Amino acid sequence: DAGVIQSPRHEVTEMGQEVTLRCKPISGHDYLFWYRQTMMRGLELLIYFNNNVPIDDSGMPEDRFSAKMPNASFSTLKIQPSEPRDSAVYFCASGHILQEPNYGYTFGSGTRLTVV
Amino acid sequence: EDQVTQSPEALRLQEGESSSLNCSYTVSGLRGLFWYRQDPGKGPEFLFTLYSAGEEKEKERLKATLTKKESFLHITAPKPEDSATYLCAASSGQNFVFGPGTRLSVLP
Numbered sequence: 001d002a003g004v005i006q007s008p009r010h011e012v013t014e015m016g017q018e019v020t021l022r023c024k025p026i027s028g029h030d031y032l033f034w035y036r037q038t039m040m041r042g043l044e045l046l047i048y049f050n051n052n053v054p055i056d057d058s059g060m061p062e063d064r065f066s067a068k069m070p071n072a073s074f075s076t077l078k079i080q081p082s083e084p085r086d087s088a089v090y091f092c093a094s095g096h097i098l099q100e101p102n103y104g105y106t107f108g109s110g111t112r113l114t115v116v
Numbered sequence: 117e118d119q120v121t122q123s124p125e126a127l128r129l130q131e132g133e134s135s136s137l138n139c140s141y142t143v144s145g146l147r148g149l150f151w152y153r154q155d156p157g158k159g160p161e162f163l164f165t166l167y168s169a170g171e172e173k174e175k176e177r178l179k180a181t182l183t184k185k186e187s188f189l190h191i192t193a194p195k196p197e198d199s200a201t202y203l204c205a206a207s208s209g210q211n212f213v214f215g216p217g218t219r220l221s222v223l224p
Contacts (some may be wrong), residue, residue, distance in 0.1 A: 048211065091159050
């Protein structure tokens, strides 16, 4: 398995532009998470899905952020309009839970977003 | 509110010098305590899951232990390739709350 695949690896955009980050989870995993990592705040959960349905989006900072999971093999995180304070590394993670969280989720390599 | 803290923030060791990293958690109804390793420019890599106080798990030079309020990651005779940031996370459900991490440097 190729693991969790994120694209692009790096994104530089101007303030006010729309940014779309993409994630392909591991096949068979029924949970998908979007995290944001900064030096100041560490790893923060933004939103997670179970069987393509958003379960908890309380970590999404503002209405400028939206996430979708149209099918089991693809998810997007969109920021519109982007602002410099959105600069961070965004990680996607996926996992398969039977009855208990019996192992850690698998993370992608992340997208480093810079908004200038 | 669930919280996870880690200490020290950074640790420098000589190769072969054993030490421990600390993770303190406040989670109502802990369902799992997780340790991850993160290398620069990469996503966190899963190491261990611990479920109940007294549990221990080992992998090569690493051993993780769990009490009711803390977890320790013991590193025995570390090598330079063990240099990384070590993150712990606590789960009361499907969500993980991550600590800020300990940045470990092992000098040859």
